[in-house]
Amino acid sequence: MSTAARLVPSLSMEAPLILGILKESAPGETRVSLLPENLKSLVAQDLSIQVESGAGEGAGASDRGYTEAGATITADRRWILANADLLPVVNLPNAADQTRLKAGAVVVGFMKPLDAPAALIEAIHRPTTLFSMELVPRITRAQSMDALSSMATIAGYKAVVSAADLLPRLFPMLITAAGTIPPARVFVIGAGVAGLQAIATARRLGAVVEAYDVRAAAGEQVRSLGAKFLDVDLGGINTEGGGGYAAELTEEALDRGRDLITKTAAHSDVIITTAQVPGRPAPTLIRRAAVEAMRPGSVIVDVAAPAGGNCELTQPGVTQIIATQNGGGVTLLAPLNLAAEVPIHASQLYARNILNFLALILKNGALSIDLTDEILAGELQSGACVAHEGQPVNARVAKLLEAAHATELEIAHAGSTP
Secondary structure, rough: OOHHHHHEEEOOOOOOOOOEOOOOOOOOOOOOOOHHHHHHHOOOOOOOEEEOOOOHHOOOOOOOHHHHHHEEEEEHHHHHHOOOOOOEEOOOOHHHOOOOOOOOEEEEEEEEOOOHHHHHHHHHOOOOEEEEEHHOOOOOHHHHHHHHHHHHHHHHHHHHHHHHHOOOOOOOOOEEEEEOOOEEEEEEEEEEEEEEHHHHHHOOOOOOEEOOOOOOOOOHHHOOOOOOOEOOOOOOOEOOOOOHEOOOOOOOHHHHHHHHHHHHEEEEEEEEOOOOOOOOOOOEEEEHHHHHOOOOEEEEEOHHHHOOOOOOOOOOOOOEEEEEEOOOOOEEOOOOOOOHHHHHHHHHHHHHHHHHHHHHHEEOOOEEEEEOOOOOOOOOOOOOOEEEEEEEHHHHHHHHHHHHHHHHHHHHHHHHHH
């Protein structure tokens, strides 16, 4: 029987299933996978819920709150890793934690399987069953599990608020006795979930907003939010990728967009850039010349910084002041985890996504994983299941792992050659 067609048997009910909630260890991470208010349905299934002390403190959830919800608090992180049958996380545990996971455990969370597949190897070999929230298909059934959209919503909002805080101008138009203050001009690049939320937030703050996306179909959504959609002739190429994302474009097509962006940047006070293609470096859309031509005091927030950034000058995780042609400077922000800057609401949304996903694989207090379900794997092996029983399941991730392994062998061979 193929991996995609396998029905994973439920665990024995002799002992309650152990669900672990860890304190996230990634630098700057403040979110938590589940909050106390999410535990009611899990406790009702007689799960033993073990929470690492302090797991929810960054998201406003106390140890006492978890205890009152029916969980047990422990400071022993290693015990949770070694005993948890089910481990919902925000981020994939690091390599050291992966080696301590219980063999056969199920881990659910953001795993960056298309960006950093090699980071999964320890967990795959343990072996564990890995479900990546990034790979949940964008279909109607899975909308309530779409954690990428949830976090993109947070990021789009926070990007505009961050820009407004740094901009030495006001966003709304004000008519005062001392004269009229014109509204700020905001330019949003990329009209996906993050971009649309950025547009809506900037409009609420009173800015005049323009937006650009390679997908002409995004224009209707942009205009419905009260922004002007900037269209450019890309030569009739297909710009629609899978899952509602933009397709990867040729350099010629990208250059046409860059020309429009350079022209628009010159009269923009704020640029919010969000363009990304899953599993690929973010496309470089903003040239150095475009930044240097902006007005002094302008702000750019590169939401795509975790994937390398949309601006030629972006240094992921670094805030820079770029000198302009007219004197002064442009502030370029390249945040790596905007959602973690709004941890309470980010955790609330993410936890609901996780809880809805767990309902697929958890039945009456036992794990029951049907890999024929299109959300989990399906016939095309393109769902959220990354690996099971020591083997990759998702076909795309499997290819990336093969390539990573081949590269390791080449490096090893080169190092052993006299």
